[in-house]
Amino acid sequence: MTDYFHDQAYSDEVYTEDAFNLREFEACTFTGCDFTRCNFIGVAFTDCTFINCDFSGARINHVAFRGVSFIDCQVLDVNFSMCDKLIFEIHFKDCILDFAKFYDLKMKGTTFTNCSMIALDFMNTDLTNVLFDNCNLHKSVFNNTTAIKADFTTSYNFSIDPDKNKIKKASFSLAGLKGLLDKHELVIRG
Template sequence: MPEYFLDIEYNNQIYGLDEMSFKEFECCTFNNCTFSACNFMDVTFIDCVFNDCIFSQGKINHVALRTVTFNRCEIKDVNFAMCSKLIFEVRFEDCVLDFSKFYALKIKKTPFINCSMIAVDFMATDLTEVLFENCDLYRAEFGQAIANKANFKSSRNYTIDPKTTKLKKAVFSLEGLKGLLYKHDLIVN
């Protein structure tokens, strides 16, 4: 049975390899914590908030993220595809998610606000109604994704092939249309 922690605030902690395994956190807040060395195993976060935390290269195998908010976090090269798919609900604001993977996850209505998402893997991901607000999506991969009603209007640097990505009623700015036409070698001025 995992250890259970309720309504606790953690500040300036650096967690080691197995320190986070087999635990459940509910309504907890983590401020300025570092999880890069962690090998998360069977961990659940419910209604938790992470502020100014570092997860880069952390292994989040079998982690449940249920209504979890990440603010100003560095989350480079993290494989979210290994998370529990049951009630996977996250929010990212002012985060660096470069090289992370959301492969084949269902992340409907997830907000990504002011995030760097360079080379993020969204292949085969359900992005229905996802909000990409002011995000840098340079080299992000959307092949086989479902991005119906997704909002890319204020984001930039994306290249999406409408033949391999479902985009029905997705929202783009006029400036962003060139990211949909790149494959056709057209010049848009």
């Protein structure tokens, strides 16, 4: 039996390993909470917002994220690839996502705004219509990624091989073109 919580606000909590098991949260807000010790099992978040929370190293296998926003959160080294793929929808603003894994996910329409995204894994990920707004994508892996109509215009430090990824109609700035030519080891001045 799953416990259900609706329209609740949680602040400054430090959660234990199994604090969230078999629970469903809808329209809830979490502010200043620490999830670093959590091992989520059978958890669903629908239309929830996380503000200034720390998920670093949390194990989030079999978690449903449906319409979830992360604002000013630390989400270091979190593996999203084992999340429930049904209606997977997340958005990030002002977050540190370094070393997170998103491989094999359908992330159509996701927004990343002002995020540090160092060494993320987007292998086999569908990034159609994803917005990367002012994000640092240094050492992030794009391999067999579908980034059709994705917007990289204001992001930087990315390296995407057009021969190994689908990037039709994706948007890039003139300065960002260097990230599409890295494999050729060209010297671009300007």
